[in-house]
Each structure stands twice: as structure tokens, then as C-alpha cells.
Amino acid sequence: MPQIRDEGQINDHTYLIDAVHEGMRRAHAVYLLKSGDGGTCLVDSGTKDSAKVIYQKLKRLGAWPVDRIIFTHSHWDHTQGIGYLRQKAKADGHTLQVFASERAVPYLADQSYNVCFGTDQMPYLNIEDVQGLKGGQRIEIGAGLTVTVIDTPGHMVDHISIWDESTGNVMVGDAIGMRWTDDLIVSNPNSTFWSESDFLESIDTLKSLGIRTIGLAHFGLITGDDARNFLNDTVDMYRKWMTVLSDHTDRIDDFPFLVKCLLEKAYGHLPDRLKELIQPGLMEAVEMAAVAYAKQHPAG
Secondary structure, eight states: OOOBOSOEEEETTEEEEEOOBTTBTTSOEEEEEEOTTSOEEEEOOOOTTHHHHHHHHHHHTTOOSOSEEEOSSOOHHHHTTHHHHHHHHHHTTOOOEEEEETTTHHHHHOGGGGGGGOSTTOSOOOOOSOEEEOTTOEEEEETTEEEEEEEOOSSSTTOEEEEETTTTEEEEETTTOEEEETTEEEOOOOSTTOOHHHHHHHHHHHHTTOOSEEEETTTEEEEHHHHHHHHHHHHHHHHHHHHHHHHTGGGTTOHHHHHHHHHHHTSTTSOHHHHHHHHHHHHHHHHHHHHHHHHHSOOO
16 A cells, blocks of 8 residues: 555544645654544644644644644654644643653753754754653553553654554654655664664564554655565665765765765666655755764774
8 A cells, every 4th residue: 555645534543744844745744643532642743833734733633732742852843843832732721741752851951952954943942841751651642542652763862653552553753764755765864863773773673563554754654564664675775875875985075976876876766857856855864864974984
């Protein structure tokens, strides 16, 4: 079955919401959990701008104000919407409960590290009053709906995934990469916090769960055998990226050249028109991947 990229209800109590990242549809998903008795939980809060979209869509779903928000990790595009959502909840006489990995709490309290992704979103809102979660901890959303916290570091040291055993769905944030189309997997070792060993261990952890569907932040729901195969496919793509970088350490700062190599070695199967369309996004991803690679493979 093709990847589900249309927003709406994806199982008995989960909704995919298109957060419309930086004006682009099907670029960033958040997920709403809603129990039979009306308990609600939002997985990630989007950016300052996309939170306005999320807020309106939650209202249309009859899920505002949400009871709680869980951050998959502390990167700005998953966290900075919390200020707007807290403001709106307060105006309605409601206090949002905010959760994240216990390892995320200090990174949320000082979001300035996100400058590694660029300065266009500054100033970054520091986020306080966050309840820390441990791997394996269970969170009751409402009657008949309890989810489990799964530690999935690699992309970020504080990354967690949210596992709904009742449906076999796991919401993985950015833990295991991105899939922009059915044939286009993009690796995301895109910060100085990247850890290859943690990433590979997280893949093994997810394989052990008996997954039926995977909810990606970027973007959509992968189902059935496709979901299980993706856990191998994303590792294969990551290794292709690392091979390009390791083969060209003498040109590690020549990002157009590295993109050209990736288009030949990893994305040769794509139509030429699609290759043209993805080059700007690949350029940004490759620049950050090269920084992460250089940190983990210092010269000499």
C-alpha cells in the first residue's frame, strides 16, 4: 500500500495533521491521539507559524484544547509551536501538560543550540515546565488508550518515539529518516548531535516492536510490509550517504559536488524532473550531514 500522505484519521484513535511547514504541504506531520472518552495527546507542536495551522485543525477535529503534548525531540521545528499553543490554551482557561524525554529537558530550557540549523527562526523560545519521560514509561491518554515511550536516539540525543501497541503504530518523529515520496528516502544525520551507533541501535529497537505502521514527521504514514522494509531501506540509504561523504573527504565542503554525487549514486532511479525539484532540499540536508560526518570523523 502506498504511503498515506493525506491528513485525517489513520486508525481507530490517531489522526495525521499536516502542519504545513514553511508554507509547504506534506512536509511536516504531527499526530493527534484521541481516546474513546475524549482524552487527547498531540505528538510534537510544529513551528511558531505551523502551530497556528495545527490549532485550527485541532479545533475542527473537536480536540481543542488538547490535554497534553509530547515532543519527540528538542529540535526547533518540533518544539517552537508550544508558545502559541500554550497561549491559546491559557486564553481558554486550560493548562497544557508538556512531556519530553528527561534528556530533552535541558535542551528545551535552552533552545539556542538550534542556531546550528540556521538563524531565520531566531529568537528561539526556551521551554520550561516540561515533564521528563523515561524509556519504557507508559502514558494513559484516556480510556482504552495507553502509549509507551521508546528511546530512539541518533538523530538527536533526546529523541523518543511513541508506541501504540493496540494499533501497532509508532510515531517516530525524525528518528529514522525522511521519505518525501514512495521512492525518495532522505537521510537526516543533520546536526552536530548525530550518533551513528545510536541510530543503528534505535533501528534494532523498532524492529523488535512488531510494527504495523510508522508515522513519520517528514512525511506521512507507512503501512504493512512497507513499514517493516523501511527500517532496512533507511539504513541502506544512510550508508549510501556516508559512502559519498567518506569517498570525498577532500571536498567535504563542496556541497553542490556532494549533491551531484548523491543524485548519481543514491538517486539515479529518480526521474530527471524530480531530481531537479529535490536539489535545494538535498543541498540543505547534505550541508548538515557533512558537518555531522566531519565531527564523527575528524581529520587525522
